[in-house]
Amino acid sequence: MLLIFFLFEIKVRKIGxxxxxxxPKDSGVTEGELLVYRKMGSIIQLELSEAKKVHDRGLIEESFDDFEKGNTVTEKEMTQEFGKYGWGG
Structure with a gap:
């Protein structure tokens, strides 16, 4: 596997x-996205994938909580409620 790295300069600014x-917008990072960073000597590595895993894991755990509390809806109930919008049709 060939990995290609591009190096860009980014200015550090004081914020509070x-x-x-x-x-830059073309970095692929979106507003509100969580980044994981590691400091290895003089290198700081920003990583999206680990933060996404942590976020997804949290969503899955929340859905299990909803299931255990009975906060679920059946397919039939969804069709009755949202059938007029094309659900289940």
Whole structure:
């Protein structure tokens, strides 16, 4: 597998009592997205995939909570409620 890395300079800015960076739109990062970072000596690595796994795991756990509390809807109930909008049709 061939990996190609591109290096870009990003200016660090003071934001309140913290530091921040502005990423270009073509970085693939979207607003509100969680990033995991690792510091290895003088290298800081930002990673999207681990944060997405953590986020997805949280959503799955929430859905199990809903199931255990009985907060579920059957296919028949969905069809009755939303059939006029094309659900189940």
């Amino acid at each position: 009592n913290s530091l921040g960076v502005l990423l």
